Amino acid sequence: MHIINARLRNREGLHDLHLENGRIASITAQTGVPTLMAGDLDAAGNLVIPPFVEPHIHLDATLTAGEPRWNMSGTLFEGIECWGERKATITQEDTKARAKKTIQALAAHGIQHVRTHVDVTDPDLTALKAMLQVREESTHLIDLQIVAFPQEGIESFRNGRELMGEAIRLGADVIGGIPHFEYTRDQGVSSVKFLMDLAERTGCLVDVHCDETDDPHSRFLEVLAEEARSRDMGARVTASHTTAMGSYDNAYCAKLFRLLGHSGISFVSCPTESIHLQGRFDNFPKRRGVTRVNELLEAGMNVCFGQDSIVDPWYPLGNGNILRVLEAGLHICHMLGYRNLQNALDLVTDNSAKAMALGDRYGLQAGRPANLLILSADSDYEVIRSQGLPLYSIRNGKVLMKRQPAQVEFM
Structure with a gap:
C-alpha cells in the first residue's frame, strides 16, 4: 500500500x-x-x-457512572467510595464487556496504544484477571498496557503489598501507587519505596497517581522523583495527575523542578477530569486543579494528556475522543499561544509514547x-x-x- x-x-x-x-x-x-x-x-x-495514544484511563471502571449511585459532591473521594460499592459487584464478564465497548470507542477516535490502570485492591483480583484477557482479545484494535493500581492504598489496604506482587506475577505490565491516599505521610513514603523496589526487581514500568489533591502539603512527587533519580529509573517512571503542584508556592516549585529535571520522569495530566474533581473545597476564587503543564514543558520535561475516565464515578462524560481533552487542556492550562498550538499534537502522540516507553514500536x-x-x-x-x-x-x-x-x- x-x-x-x-x-x-x-x-x-x-x-x-x-x-x-x-x-x-x-x-x-x-x-x-x-x-x-x-x-x-x-x-x-x-x-x-x-496513532493517538491514551496514557491514562481506567477501563475496569468505565461505563459505571450512577452504579449504584451518583457522585453527588463531584469529589475524588466520593468517587472512590462509589467505586468501592460498585467494585463489590463486578464480575469478569461485566468488566470485559464494558472495557471492550470503551476500547472500540477509543479505536474509533484513532487511539491504538492504551495504558489502563486496574484496581488491584480486591482479594480476588477480579478486574485484573478480566483485563488480562481483554489485553489478549483486543490486539486487533489496540496495544494495551495494564497498571497494577492500588486504588485503596498499598499500606492502608489489607494485604496491599501481597496483592501488588500477585498482580505483577499474573501479568500486569506497570506498577502503580497512590501515596496521597494512604492513611499517613509515612505510609505514603513507604508505599513509594515499596513500589520502586518492586519495579527494580521485576523490570516493570512505574505509573503513580501522585498528589492528586489540592493540598499544597502533599509532596510525594519529590519522593517519587528522588527514588527514580537515585535508582537511574527515570525513563521508566511516570507521575500522573500531580495536581497539588498547582497549589505549591513558587519558591518550593523552583527547588522541585531542579529535582524533576534530574530525575527524567514523565508526567500525565488529565485536565478535563482534574478541573472537574479538584477545587471542590474552594469557595471563590476556585483553583483550576491541574498541574503546571506548560511550565514543565518549558523546563524540558515530558508531559502528555490523558482522558482518565469515561462515564464512571469520577467523571460522568467522555466518549473516547482525545482531541476533546487536548483542546480543553490547552484552554485550562493557558496554552493557546502560537507556539503551543504548533506542537500541540505532541501531547497526545509522541510525548505519550515516550511515557509508555513504546520506543521503536511507535x-x-x-x-x-x-x-x-x-x-x-x-x-x-x-x-x-x-x-x-x-x-x-x-x-x-x-x-x-x-x-x-x-x-x-x-x-
Missing part, C-alpha cells in the same frame, strides 16, 4: 509512504504528480501521523510498524481548531477504520 499526498509534521511538502508486510517500508518526498493505484490511499494534503520511520492515522486537517492548529476526527486508522499496514466526513446541506 502507498499513501500519497501525505503531509507530515515538521516536514515541508508532500510525501509518499510505502507500507509493506505490516511495516513502513519507506517515506519519500513526492516529486511530480503521483499515480493512485488499486489499494492505495490519497491523504489529499492532510496530516499523516502515528512513530513514522522506515522499519517501524505501519500504524498511523490520516487526519482531516493539514496542521496541528487546524486539527485542534476544527476538532476533525481521523479519516483513516491503519494498523499493521491494513485499514482498521475509515470515516466519512459529516455532510451539511442547507435547504
Whole structure:
C-alpha cells in the first residue's frame, strides 16, 4: 500500500509512504504528480501521523457512572467510595464487556496504544484477571498496557503489598501507587519505596497517581522523583495527575523542578477530569486543579494528556475522543499561544509514547510498524481548531477504520 499526498509534521511538502508486510517500508518526498493505484490511499494534503495514544484511563471502571449511585459532591473521594460499592459487584464478564465497548470507542477516535490502570485492591483480583484477557482479545484494535493500581492504598489496604506482587506475577505490565491516599505521610513514603523496589526487581514500568489533591502539603512527587533519580529509573517512571503542584508556592516549585529535571520522569495530566474533581473545597476564587503543564514543558520535561475516565464515578462524560481533552487542556492550562498550538499534537502522540516507553514500536520511520492515522486537517492548529476526527486508522499496514466526513446541506 502507498499513501500519497501525505503531509507530515515538521516536514515541508508532500510525501509518499510505502507500507509493506505490516511495516513502513519507506517515506519519500513526492516529486511530480503521483499515480493512485488499486489499494492505495490519497491523504489529499492532510496530516499523516502515528496513532493517538491514551496514557491514562481506567477501563475496569468505565461505563459505571450512577452504579449504584451518583457522585453527588463531584469529589475524588466520593468517587472512590462509589467505586468501592460498585467494585463489590463486578464480575469478569461485566468488566470485559464494558472495557471492550470503551476500547472500540477509543479505536474509533484513532487511539491504538492504551495504558489502563486496574484496581488491584480486591482479594480476588477480579478486574485484573478480566483485563488480562481483554489485553489478549483486543490486539486487533489496540496495544494495551495494564497498571497494577492500588486504588485503596498499598499500606492502608489489607494485604496491599501481597496483592501488588500477585498482580505483577499474573501479568500486569506497570506498577502503580497512590501515596496521597494512604492513611499517613509515612505510609505514603513507604508505599513509594515499596513500589520502586518492586519495579527494580521485576523490570516493570512505574505509573503513580501522585498528589492528586489540592493540598499544597502533599509532596510525594519529590519522593517519587528522588527514588527514580537515585535508582537511574527515570525513563521508566511516570507521575500522573500531580495536581497539588498547582497549589505549591513558587519558591518550593523552583527547588522541585531542579529535582524533576534530574530525575527524567514523565508526567500525565488529565485536565478535563482534574478541573472537574479538584477545587471542590474552594469557595471563590476556585483553583483550576491541574498541574503546571506548560511550565514543565518549558523546563524540558515530558508531559502528555490523558482522558482518565469515561462515564464512571469520577467523571460522568467522555466518549473516547482525545482531541476533546487536548483542546480543553490547552484552554485550562493557558496554552493557546502560537507556539503551543504548533506542537500541540505532541501531547497526545509522541510525548505519550515516550511515557509508555513504546520506543521503536511507535512513530513514522522506515522499519517501524505501519500504524498511523490520516487526519482531516493539514496542521496541528487546524486539527485542534476544527476538532476533525481521523479519516483513516491503519494498523499493521491494513485499514482498521475509515470515516466519512459529516455532510451539511442547507435547504
